[in-house]
Amino acid sequence: MSDADYDYDLFTIGAGSGGVRASRVAAAHGARVAVAEEFRVGGTCVIRGCVPKKMLVYAAHFAEDLEDAKHFGWDVGEPRFDWKTLRDNVLGDVDRLNGLYTQTLDNNKVEIFHERAVITGPNEVTLASGEKKTAKHILIATGARPHVPSCPGHEHGITSNEAFHLDAIPRRVLIAGAGYIANEFAGIFHQFGAKVTLINRSDQILRGYDESVRDRLLQISLIKGLEFRFNANFEKIDKQDDGSLLVHMSNHEPLEVDCVLFATGRVPNIEGLGLDDVGVKLTDKGAIEVDENSRTSVPSIYAVGDVTDRVQLTPVAIREGQAFADSVFGGKPTTVDYACIPSAVFSHPPIAGVGLTEAQATQQFGSAKVYTSDFRPMKNVLAQRNERSLYKMVCHPETDKVLGIHMIGPDAPEIMQLAAVAVKAGLSKADFDATVAIHPTMSEEMVLLK
Template identity: 50%
Template structure:
């Protein structure tokens, strides 16, 4: 059968655009449809604007530190509209970059919604239909709100970048990295932040010691964190929104934000009708090669709900092209993925948490927490954490966890060593860089505990 395209990609985020570009460079006839903005969650409503807001929110502490170091500082207030205007201009620029990538590589793009008509046919919202040898679903995820009275009035992370003005007070519901990052960001920008999380500790799934320190530091910096607490209902009232909590308290906040999870974008995509199996969260079920239950349909990124990180979606897109377009079967490697949480302080992590490693055999835990030189001199009480989890028998470093300023930058490099299978002795043989925070990673000689 002669198809209109070798590959039709649905979704113009990081994973979809990368797969389309590389496939086209390999000689495939490629089309891509995107109903919203090119760049997807990461560029438009995720990593990029969030990180720029992180930078903006760190300046009050930097200004205070400058004074402690002898500088005379005259700082005005934070101009949210000016920052927001510049932020949106940067996102527009990046979207143009993504569009340019597609056009320069002869990928035909359609600015409209697309869905599957059958295993080899894509139907656009305009009614146009195109046949494709392979279809790649890369439609990402979307924030979900809980089913409680008044939830329709709340914000999600999608809307936070478009506020006309910063609120005086905000309630953030959730305990994952999105909730914690925005609690820190808005606190740094001068908003009075309250955070509710129903669990016993924030950042579930990450190393217990590390997330405990982050919680302590967030509270110390001014975030009003309530653990074991959830929202029962909210209603619009004079001056904001009245919120009733599970602990029986009621309070009015200017704004309320839900960061209580995300769901894959698979609704009304024609997937199930075409025979594509979906999981209970709506995710496209795929094998190690990102192939769905329908041989011609593949899926990558957050829509598969595997490891929901931008660089992972890009890797999955590359592996898809290698497998399907180039004929070199390449499974996706989801082991030892380094990642960062841009709370304040940041956390960088790769490999197993202490709790996870305990389930795999005997371990040694090397850990130190201290006040770093820069903050200590400035009179701040901030603490950092450096932690290695080591397999007692093989001596391999199973996990590395860093809570410190710049932890995201540090964990990228530590991630190389952990991915290579470095042992504790490999770390020990590495000479320390002094004076730095990270030197502690190679100078911890005695385990603090074994398990």
């Protein structure tokens, strides 16, 4: 079958960050491209994930900012928070972004089918309408969804998807999980006035982040009034006559709350795609197995983003989509480098990190040189807020090459982006020491570490 005999050169299933980037770039390379999306163009990040969540984070910060403003001479009166105003404004901006992403595909002459598509052959998809389309290449970019525990009464809980659409901020919130989504929404709900309790089946939060940084977040969160219940597994959730929820868990007494938010990980969206029928292999965890070129076990079918078993981050999905399009349609073979990927947790205060943690470096090299700065930001001093920031640099024990940087404090993610460039470039502690500080800033601590 010649290329001209196919309806398209590329048919993408899923119009999230990875799918949109791959489709747009492939079309720019001259490919005939179509996308099927059964929900909204933009995917998890734009519609119900990192973008609207970051807007809630901004809003939550005003709670402390308005309180601190009094110490800087501002009389702001008695602040009043209106959740519905914030919610509707955020959802309105999501609509705007949905339109922009759709416009991007239209401008690149990518045909959009606003319906579900199922793979019915190595080069064929069938739309929900029953119409069949053929393509030389098929790209799966269907992302992932929140995991919901299967305990009795789980239907009474919500996930991060529904959190953006609440009619009101619940008075008492229980958040299940201790990863980045759990800690981010814990900070958001707390600053909006809710009583927040996090439960986790282990005794750690933010597994994978540097121990010093995550311990600092736990300490600050406890001081702020958040509660944690560790080594707790869901047993059941009872809905009571007054609408409240009674949550039963192992090793702890039952807890009465008004809302249960599940933030217990995400699972790939693979159901009903026809993968078994065409022989696409999956990993033990139910993700699509791909090689370094994002190719599945079926040569004509590829996959990028959270539906695979790689790194579940939006910028990674975008890079995978770009690399796929450049390799297959642009004549520029490209693979994604998964080393030194920076990440952030938009908690209160935020965390950011890149490279090896102290424990990882010690395990890999036998030991590590560690430099830190533990300080109270100038703004917190005048605001009479005792909250302290912590910056940490992990270096090779012999060469002093920077292996990792980890921090917690205001604007940590903003500072980390450029710090990640330095780690990726293989700079040493001496390179940081040789750089003149910008004073007075929090970021100057990066070149003053001891």
